[in-house]
Every structure is written in structure tokens, then in C-alpha cells.
Amino acid sequence: MAKQSFLIPLAIFLALVLILGLGFTLDDPHRLPSVRVGQPFPEFSLPDLTKPEIERTEGDLKGPALVNVWATWCPTCYAEHEALKVIEQTGVRIFGINYADDADKARAFLSDLGDPYVLNVVDADGRLAIDLGVYGAPETFVIDREGHILYRHVGAVDARVWQETLSPMIQSLAGAGSG
């Protein structure tokens, strides 16, 4: 065998180490990036949570705004709720999608803990969530004026997430015209 070919195993190994080392620079392996980013908000026609006789559609979600996917069975949503109330105080619109939940429990949740949402939509069977590419709760989307999805955050929104990521986004969207 040619003398240089003995170096091949070493070369392969070094390439492998490089790739594995790269692995450390990557994002959390458990976080999925959203493939819906850049696309219009999915179409839907679902009842409003607090006023069930009204049907809401994607046109009712007027951006720039946050769209928050939540449920009463989701423990972190309780903590997030407080943060959302604070965020709402800053004048940002927050829409809610009540995900695979008991509507009565959800209404009780809002009346007990406060309602920072402009409106809430009942996604009882989770179809809208699937269309959004949601895989757990809570998740929060940022939409622009045309109703396109700009960003998805997985997990609870807290002060840090708001300050570092979501707020700048909303502000730049609002800055482009009337909010």
C-alpha cells in the first residue's frame, strides 16, 4: 500500500473530531427551529374562548403582535402568564391560542389570573397548533402587520427573552408604521 495511505485513518479521525467539536457550538439539540417562519399565519376558523358564539379567523390576528400558545395543563404557562401581563402593559398586542385544553378551565384561568390577551382562540383538537408546527406548550410567535410569522420562541417568555429578543422585534415592526 502507498506510504501516504497510512495517513488516511488519521485524517478521517481528525475530520470526525472537527465535526463533533462543531456539535458543541450548535443550538440545543432538543429545540426545533420553526419552518413556518416567513410564511403567512395558517388559516383557521375557531371559536373565541371568552365569547364562544364568535368565530375568529387568521384575519383577526392583527400584527405586529405576539401570538401565545398556552394551556391550563402546562405548568410553565402559569409562570409565563405573569410575564405576559407585564408585557401587555407596554402596549403590545398579545393573542392567545388555547391549545388542546378544557375551555371551562381556560376561562376560569383567565378570570382568576387576569387576561392580557386581546382575544383567545380555542384550538381544542390541536389542528391549528399542528399547522403552526407547535410541538409543546408554551410557544410564542411574532407576527407582522401582514400576518406573516417572523419568529417562534419555544418555552416560557420571561423578562430576559422579552428584552433581548421579542421586544426589539416588535419595536422594529412597529417603527415601520402605525402599530
Next chain:
Amino acid sequence: MWIEIGHFSVLIALLLTLLGGATALYALQRRDVHWAALALAAAPLAFLLILLGFLTLMAAFIADDFSVTYVAQHSNRALPIQYKMSAVWGAHEGSFLLWCLVMGGWMMLVARLSESLALVMRLQVMTVLYGLQACFLLFLLLASSPFDRSLPFYPGEGADLNPLLQDFGLIVHPPLLYMGYVGLSVPFAFAIASLWSGSVDLSWAKWSRPWTNVAWAFLTAGITLGSWWAYYELGWGGWWFWDAVENASFMPWLLATALVHSLAATEKRGVFKSWTLLLAISGFAFSLLGAFLVRSGVLTSVHSFAVDPQRGLAILAFLVPVVGGSLALYAIRAKSIKTSAVFAATSRESFILGNNVLLSVAALMILLGTIYPLIYEAATGGLKISVGPPYFNALFLPLAGLLLLILMVGHETRWRKTELAHLLKGQRWQWLVSFALMGALLSWLESSSIPQALFAWLSLNVLVGLARQWGTRAHLRGRWRALMEQSTSYYSMLLGHVGLVIAVIGIAATSISSIEQDLRMAPGDEVQVGDYAMRLTRVGDVDGPNYIAERGEVVVTQGGQFVARLFPEKRRYHVSQMVMTEAAIDAGLSRDLYVALGEPLGDGAWSVRIQVKPLVRWIWLGGVLIAFSGLLSLLDLRYRKRTTQRAQMANESLATLSQGH
């Protein structure tokens, strides 16, 4: 207080290991027998000290000492005692302590059983092993110590062991697997010693064989057990998922299998010297890589330990000099190894080479698939991709088919050269018999699948061929005498290949002909699955030692005859609140009946997963036979004779060395 003693004990073991390595190097330099004896004496002592540390940790578990952080994280007062003990290796820190313990054990064995090995080689091998162990112990003590205490405030109750691990499988699977992974360090050490000394003789190959076979046997057993465990524990009826961690064990196994064959050829015929060296290095390298993959969190797996990049980096930092250094040494030294290999294309050597090429390609292919998601994510700036069973199955199957073909023809070959006439002799008869058997199998399975037929035919062909060969030997010299006179290594080869084809037949049968159905069943409903009528009689609540469960009762009949009563459960464990599916299995040699509860559908009805899996047990049976074959090879007379020659050879080496003083 005991934990501190254990901790201290392991620390002393580290010091002893470093000392042992240094002494071995010194003895090498001076060619001094007395220093050598000292160096070798360190290994058993170090092992005992690590064992002490291990036992103190186990004692802490049994005593519910939650001031020890590791115990608090992985145990619980209500945990049954056997799982408290096995929880020692249930997570990263403790399992790494087990790794070091097993390494210490192997080192002790090598130190004790290598007395008839030339002293220089013996010392070189031990030096490599001491070096490796020192790194392992350093990593254990610095980056993943199970001995840490969380004082002054510690929990009154533990977080509980992951319910998936509360099982017999956990008790046995990691120790077996580690015996294999760590055992591969021995042929690795022999290979390094050989490259280091630049010696031309083949004693390293001869000596490596029993150690390699045993390590390989344990690795086989570990993988087989892991597959069986996943099958009955995970609740969806699969027995291999090409999960990153499963692959991390399969890749070294493939290379170790190649190594076992390559060593045979090197020992008997002096061929493939540099290939065998490369395989020995790669086998252990993939073991270490496997350890990295499981513990670093770089790849997602149900199986991986908690994510800790810091730890992963440490392992990577260790991998680079050890494996990189070995491969560099190989690159420099191996090219000067002259081989006097002479063999024809139809020789046994050639077929072994083909076998090894295929096994290596398979290992590399699995590596590519396993790390590709990483490459993809880095290359696309964050997009994620999955590479799963459909990919691995599609690519592995053709390779497996080729391997079987090589086996089928290969065991007829002779060393150096085989006449074509000899190869073809009796083949037609053999092919026909196998075809008939295959037809019988497929009609029993009620299947008409071509791939299944092909794999079944190849496997049966090997079986019939092996039987025929064995029969020919028996026939020539009067049956029983001949059978007794065959060497143990012949039988271990036979058993290994028989085990392989049995496993392949099981895989072929169950992969294609399993019936899998998810059905809606309410209490009182009866469904027909295959030949079996299954009736869900009721679903009720049940209390376990540390869980509550909903348990269904399914009565299975076949043609009116009672077959089994199965109790699938959906458990919720108290502490972790994890939900687990406990499948109910009616095991049989010809088929398994597998029933698991899915989810409640309302009105008392459940989605029930029912499977009929023909010949699935053959997979693990085959694996067990393969593992046995590796152990059987140890009994070969060649290795036993050494005990009587040991004294003589020891005296000889003593004489030669003292002349150097």
C-alpha cells in the same frame, strides 16, 4: 464518612495507576525484572481500591444516604433494593465509575495472565493500559465524581431512578457492555505495543486473540441484551432503532468482529498485519467515541445521559491525543511492516479480507448516518434533519446480504488457495436443500417477500453447509471420536456462525412477517389478529411499589384453545410522574404475542397495540450463541497449554534479561 473513604480510595488508585505506568516505563528502559514486577503489582491493588470506592457508593444507595448528590438524584426510599444497587450505574457519574472498575479488572487480569509473554511486550502493554486508566480516573475524579456531597442542605427524599431503568435489563446490560468496550483496550494496547517496539514477529497477534474474543463476546452479549431490553421495556415492540447510542455500541462491535477474523488470519498465515493493527486501534477508538456520544449530549437520544457540554469537551480532549496519537503512530510505523502474504483470490484469506472490508464499510456508513444531523445543522446554519431506521435499514441490508454471501462461500475455502472445483463441490445439493427449507419457512410464515426469501436462503445455506462440513469430518474418522477431536476453536467458529444465521433468520422473519395493529378496544371487545383472538376483559387500577397503573387484561385464544392471559399496564411513577408503557408479552420460540396499552379513548375504551412477531426470540438466541462462541474459544487447548509452559518461559525471559544487567 464511607463515601469519603471510597473517594479517597479511588484517588489512591489513580496515584497507583500513575505510579504503575511510570514504573513500567522505567522497567522498560532498564530492562529490569524487579521494577517490572513492581509495575505489574500496581494493577491488582488499583483494582481493589476502585472496587472499594464502588462498594461504598453502592452502600450509600442502599442506606438511602441522600447527602450524596448522586444518590439523591437517582434513588428514592421506595425504590426496590435491587434497583438501588443497580442505580449505581444508572447515570453518568456512577456508570463511569463502573467503567473504571471494569478497566481495573481487565488490567489486573492482563497483569496476572501474561506471565509467559515476553517481558518487553508485557511492560509496553501495561504501560498503555496504565496510561488509559490514569486518564479515565482523572476524568472521573475531576469532572464526574459520584462521591460529591451536597452539604449542609440535602434532600430528605431522592428524585428516583428513571422508571425505564428500573428493570432487570439495567442491572445486567451496562456491565456486560462495558466489559466489551473496555476489553477492547487490550488488543488496542497490544497493537500499540507492537507498533511501539517495531517488532516483526507476530506474538502480539497470537496474544491478542483470546482477549479480543472475550471482549467481543461481552460486547455481543451487551448489545443482544440491550436489544431484548428495549423490546420489552419501551412498549412499542421494536428491538433496534438505530438510535445514536445503539449505533455507538454497534460500530465497535462490527470492527471487533472484523478484528476477530483478521487476528485469526494474522496468527495463522501472517497476513493483514497492518490491517489488524488498524482494526485493533479503530475498535477501541470507536468504543471511546461511543462513550463520548452517550455522555456529551451532542446527539439526541432516548438513551443519552444528561447533557453536559463541559464533560463532552473533556472526553473529546482525551480522544484526540489517545486516538490521534495511536493513528499517527500507525501512520509512521505501519508502513514499514513487510508482509509476506501470498494468497489467491479464492482463498480463505481473501474471503476474510472481503468480510472485513464489508464490516468496516458498514461501520463507516453507520458513523456517517449518526453524525450527519450534526453536519447538516452546522452546514445549513441551524436547520435540523433526522436520519433514522429507514436510512440505516436501506443501506445496511445490502451489506448484510453480501456478508452472508461471503460467509456462505467462505467457509468452504481453504487457506492460501481453493480450487474452484472444491468450492463448488456439493454446492448444488446444498442450494437445493436450503431452497426447500426456505420454501418451508416462508410458507409457514405465509409470506412471499423476496428480500426475506433471499436472506432466509443465504442463512439456511450457511447452516446446511456448516452441518455438511461437520458431518464430513465426523464421517471420515468414526463419528464420535472425530467430533471430540475437533479443536475448540473450530467449534467456536461453528457456533458463532450458527448464532449469526439464527439471528438473521429471526430478523428476516419478524421484520417482514410481523403483524402490527393499533386497535380501539373497549372492555368486552374481541379482535382477530393473525390466528389469534384477543379479548380485552377489563381495565382496572393497580398499585405498585412506587407507581400506580392502569392494567388491562387480555385473554388470547387460538382456534378456541386458550393461549395466554396478558396484563399490559400504563404506569405513572409517583416521584418522577413519568408515564411508562409496560407491554405484556407471551414469549415463544416460534412467535411472541405483544400487547401494549396506547391511550384512553374515552368511555373506557383504549387504543391497544397488538403485535404477533414470528421468530423474534431467535434474534437474541442467535446473539447469545455468538457471545458464547467467543467465550468458548478460550477453552482451546492452545491457551490451556500455556499454563504449564508459563514457568518455563518465565525462567527463560528471566535468564535473557539478567544477562543484560
Next chain:
Amino acid sequence: MLAVANLLIPSLLGLMILVSGASVANTVEDLTFADDASRDRYQNLIDELRCPQCLNTNLAGSDAMIAANLRREVYRMVTLGETDEAIKSFMYERYGDFILYRPRLMPSTWALWLLPGVLLMIGIWVWWVMARLSSSDSDDEMQMSETDLAEVERLLGESHRANDT
């Protein structure tokens, strides 16, 4: 820090599973199929689709709520007569290639699908070269050793021992 990580991940996982196990209202799987072919298609699809939330499990093997919901979607689409391709497209339009266990063949996965074949060919070539190199002298040697071999066989009467491994 390590301790926190060690506690956090299993607890998060446990929470997620708790959370998924708790929901009841929305799974209305009837699980009846028009024919065996549809049932097989359904089983194959839920085997090949990945649960987006889990640590490497397919839809078939997962207890998570999202997996149950996605199974329901697959069931709905299979019974509506959608093709496998259409169903997989539906999934990866929403969850990306992550959800497919069989990576699509596209420029970014050419290396993945084609490299093993290339490796195999290299392997066969290596085998060919080595077999070639090693057999160049074999014919001359063959004759000699055959004679020797026959002699040995005659002397020792052990014609078959020579082929033990």
C-alpha cells in the same frame, strides 16, 4: 451547575410527559381502516415519522400528546386517501425535515445517501488490489506446497485438520 443540569433535564422530560399524559379531550382515534393496505400505510407512516418533542422516538412509540395528535392527523389523511408523499409533505411543511426519519434526497443530503455506496466501491477496489498483489507469486508456490501438503497428509493422515480456524 452539573447537579442542576442533572436534575433539570429528567424533570423537564418528566414534566413534558406528565403534561402530555394529562390531556384527554382531543384524541378520537377510531382506528378502523377500509382495508389492510390502508392499515399498513398508516403503520408504516407512524413508524417513519418522528415525534417532534421526544428524544428520538417515532410517532408509533411515543406517549406524548403531540405524537397522539399527529397520529390522528396521519389516520385522517390515510382514510381520506391521501398518498404517502402528500402526508409526508404535510408533515415537513410544518415541522421541517426533522420529522422525517428517512431523509429526503436533495442536494444537502446527496453526501449522506451516496457516500456509503462510494465507500463500498472503494472497499471492493481495495480488496481487489490486495487480492491481486497477494496472488502474483501464488502459482509457483502453489505447486510446491501442494506436493508438500500431500506428503504431509500422507504422513500424518490428517487431511482435514489443516482447515481448522
